[in-house]
Amino acid sequence: MAKKAKAYWKENLRYLFILLTIWFGVSFGAGILFKDVLDDIKIGGFKLGFWFAQQGSMYVFVILIFIYVRLMNKLDKKYGYDS
């Protein structure tokens, strides 16, 4: 039982680490720290860094949460925690 819980927790932490790395990358990375570099690329009327800061990061945030919901629902099932 305790072993199962530990394994579940470990997988959960791995998901958190990956998803939060992306979370940091799109907002603090693309939108702030590397904004000036990305601004040299233009998509339509948007400079890319500016777009990440004012649009893209928010869209990625929403997608990240729904990915997490799916991953965790699967994980819950795998460990029988979904009852």
Next chain:
Amino acid sequence: MIHSLMVEGIGVQNWTYILVGVTFALYISIAIWSRAGSTKEFYVAGSGVSPLANGMATAADWMSAASFISMAGIISFAGYDGAVYLMGWTGGYVLLALLLAPYLRKFGKFTVPDFIGERYYSDIARIVGVLCALLVSFTYVAGQMRGVGLVFSRFLEVDINTGVIIGMLIVLFYAVLGGMKGITYTQVAQYCVLIFAFMVPAIFISIQMTGNPIPQLGFGSQMADGSGAYLLDKLDGLSTDLGFAEYTEGSKSVTDVFAITLALMVGTAGLPHVIVRFFTVKRVKDARKSAGIALLLIVILYSTAPAVAVFARTNMIETVSRQPYSSVPEWFKKWETTGLIVFDDKNEDGIINYVADVSKNELVVDNDIMVLANPEIARLPDWIVALVAAGALAAALSTAAGLLLVISSSISHDLIKKIINPNISENGELIAARISAIVAVCVAGYFGINPPGFVAATVALAFGLAAASFFPAIILGIFYKRMNKEGAIAGMVVGITLMMLYMIKYRLGWFDEVLPGKDQWWFGISPEGFGSVAMLVNFVVSIIISKLTPAPPGEVQEIVENIRIPQGSGPASPH
């Protein structure tokens, strides 16, 4: 183009009365239908709210008068720098969904101080939690009541104080009667009203300016005037012509943008009135899902706001800059009478000189104009102008109600039931909760009518306070089993004290003769961004102190192991 002649028969004023009247009648009916019968219904809506309804309620709770009225305006003057609010106030939901909501739901208590008190097995921790919750919520709610008053006075032409009192009565009615249950279902209705009211003008203006009906794409498109120029390039050009920074560049330092964004994200995740929403759903998986739905619904407005900002700023510069004052459109004169547009013809040439150089600039435009006057600037029909008023009221009322509930439950549940009189009956506690809600509304209303000078300055800082106090205590409580009461209490006290001192010194200037300037900020970080520093200090202090003091008792470590597993989350219970 839709012309205002279509509905001239009714007029903006009557449309406003109709729309505000209808929406208020709706909120009150919902409150009567969903009134609370038990403390569980009063505090957490009986933990039976569906993820979709909870997501909508969370979104309405979250989006305040500031999000609805002021944010697009602030962005339109700040340009790129406005991204701190966009990323800061949405990114926190990722932290909530991944790091807090599921575990707190599993823990199954009524309030945030409840979690702090149980996890850190200490009434002192609970009291520190209550004090932090009250401090954060009161700074926040006073601003909301002021917002309600402003909207009433501007659109219904009543005195601002009368506006605050009307707002108080409405909130009082459904917060006291319905508790969390009543608030949740009225917030669902308020979300629908506010998002419709925000999107309709934005879509119309996007079509006018760029031919694209989706504002999020419109502001990156070419202009509809046939010039083939991209709207953002045009605005960058207009801005530099007038001596401002390029719109897409901004003027804050990278460090400060980083710090403010982080403080707002972490603060969002630590705000008690947001966290408590996730106690209202049935299961742990619902808590995750409803955080996702809430963010999706919030992002609909937040991704539109920067588009509105660009449309409004371009429109405004093109309409008034270097134009003779005698030929300004009607809306300009109308908003001048409210003092939100001020024109001072310094060189007396009769031309409006709008430039960055303060000594030569003749036009001052309030942030709030950008959303409130936008429909008029774009000459949209009267009913849309009225709709904006109804939407702004929905935004302000829903947030105020959510905050008042946190305040009343902190007092009736965390202080009275858990500390002062544990033998209080279910009915007694419910009465106490209702009385605390009444007192809280009156205090908030008082601050709304007599706003102390520091309220406006501190509302934004409520996030810093939440970041510096709750966030580390909750995160460590879930992810670090060894965390004990000594560490958590020391961390919260040091974190919030440091944040308050920095705020008092560098925002309010009470320690010095004159407010110390930017050059004296620590690491170049503004008071708005300092929450992230205070949060780090809280983490460090908590961990060091807890290493030096005894480990938490075995049963507490078991609780931590238990909340990490979603299975068997019962309904939220007071015991």
